[in-house]
Amino acid sequence: MATEAQLKRDLPQSIVIPPIRGEMVHLRPATVEDLPRLDELDAFYGASKITGKDAVTERAIVHTWVRRSQAWEAGQAPAESGVGDPESRRTIAWAVLTDADHDDDGQLDAASTDNVIGMIFLIDIDGWSKSARIQIILGREYRGRGYSRDAMPRVMTYGFAPEPAGLGMHRIWVSVPEKNSRSISVYQSLGFVPSGTSRDALWDAENNKYQDLIVMDTLADEYDPIRSLDAFGMHLIEDNPGVKEALSAREHSIAIQQNKPEPEPAQRGEAAGATTSDVQSQAQTPAAAQPVEPQAEHHDDTQKNTRHSLEEESNWPYGQAERKPSKEAWWRTLGRGRKRDTESE
Known part of the structure; x- marks a missing residue:
C-alpha cells in the first residue's frame, strides 16, 4: 500500500547532491563561494542570446538557484530558506570543473578560478509531475569545447534514474530562444524534441525585436543515456549515480x-x-x-x-x-x- 508521501508525490525534505564524473569535466555541489567565479569567467556574457534574459537578470537567477540548492541540502523547507517556491519546487546546482590544459603550457586552463568553469542545474524540480528543467552556464572562454555535451547526459541520467539512486523524474525539459540554434542542435542530439513554441515570448535586444521561445523535452521512456553519450563520442562512467x-x-x-x-x-x-x-x-x-x-x-x-x-x-x-x-x-x-x-x- 502506498505511503502518504508516495500518494502526495512529495520530494524529500533534504537531499545529498552526488558528485558526477565526466571525461572532460567533473561536477560537485555548487556553493555561494563559487558565485564570484562566474563573474571572473564572464559567464553571463551573451545571456540574451543563450537564455533570452539580460545579463543582470540571469546573474540574479543563478544566485537564487545556488542558494535554493544549498537550502535543500541543509534540509530547509522552502519557506525557511527565504528563496523558496510557493509550489515547493526544488533546485540542484553543481559546479562544473575541469583539469584540462588545452594550450599545453603546463598550467591548468581554469587554475585562476580553482578549476571552476561554470555551473549546471536541475531547476523547477516538481515532485507532483516528476518534471525538471536543465540548464548549464559556462564561462565565456569555455563555450563550444564540448564541456556541456559531457556534463548534460550524466546529469540527465541521474535525474531519470529511480530513487534512491536518482531523482526518479518522468520528464526533463529545456527552453531555448529561437536564435540559439547551436543549443537547439545540442539538445536534439541529447534526445530532446520540440514540444511547443511560446510566440514572441522574449525580447531580442540585439536585433530590436521579439523572438519565440522553443520548449523541448524528453521523457524517461524515451531517453537513452548510452546513445546520448555515443552521439558525442563519449562513454559511460559506471560508478556515476544512476548508471x-x-x-x-x-x-x-x-x-x-x-x-x-x-x-x-x-x-x-x-x-x-x-x-x-x-x-x-x-x-x-x-x-x-x-x-x-x-x-x-x-x-x-x-x-x-x-x-x-x-x-x-x-x-x-x-x-x-x-x-x-x-x-x-x-x-x-x-x-x-x-x-x-x-x-x-
Whole structure:
C-alpha cells in the first residue's frame, strides 16, 4: 500500500547532491563561494542570446538557484530558506570543473578560478509531475569545447534514474530562444524534441525585436543515456549515480526483446517472395541504425558487451526524418513509460 508521501508525490525534505564524473569535466555541489567565479569567467556574457534574459537578470537567477540548492541540502523547507517556491519546487546546482590544459603550457586552463568553469542545474524540480528543467552556464572562454555535451547526459541520467539512486523524474525539459540554434542542435542530439513554441515570448535586444521561445523535452521512456553519450563520442562512467540502474534496465529490455516469439513467415516477408537470406539480412539490421563515433577502448568487458548489444538492438529515435515512437524504449521497463502522440510534432 502506498505511503502518504508516495500518494502526495512529495520530494524529500533534504537531499545529498552526488558528485558526477565526466571525461572532460567533473561536477560537485555548487556553493555561494563559487558565485564570484562566474563573474571572473564572464559567464553571463551573451545571456540574451543563450537564455533570452539580460545579463543582470540571469546573474540574479543563478544566485537564487545556488542558494535554493544549498537550502535543500541543509534540509530547509522552502519557506525557511527565504528563496523558496510557493509550489515547493526544488533546485540542484553543481559546479562544473575541469583539469584540462588545452594550450599545453603546463598550467591548468581554469587554475585562476580553482578549476571552476561554470555551473549546471536541475531547476523547477516538481515532485507532483516528476518534471525538471536543465540548464548549464559556462564561462565565456569555455563555450563550444564540448564541456556541456559531457556534463548534460550524466546529469540527465541521474535525474531519470529511480530513487534512491536518482531523482526518479518522468520528464526533463529545456527552453531555448529561437536564435540559439547551436543549443537547439545540442539538445536534439541529447534526445530532446520540440514540444511547443511560446510566440514572441522574449525580447531580442540585439536585433530590436521579439523572438519565440522553443520548449523541448524528453521523457524517461524515451531517453537513452548510452546513445546520448555515443552521439558525442563519449562513454559511460559506471560508478556515476544512476548508471548501474540504466545498464540494468537496458540489459533487461534487451532480454525481453530476445525472448519474443518468432514472427509468422508472412510477417517476415517470406510470403511476399523474400528469400531466407534476405530475411536474415534484415533481421541483422537495427531498425534505427545511426552512425556511431569511433569508440575508444572500454573500461571493462561489461561495458563493451552492453555497447555491442545497444548497437544491435537500439531504438534511438532521434536524428531521423520522422520521430520514432517510444513504444519499446528500454526505460519503459521501469514502469513509467507511455505512448506519445507524434502526429502533431
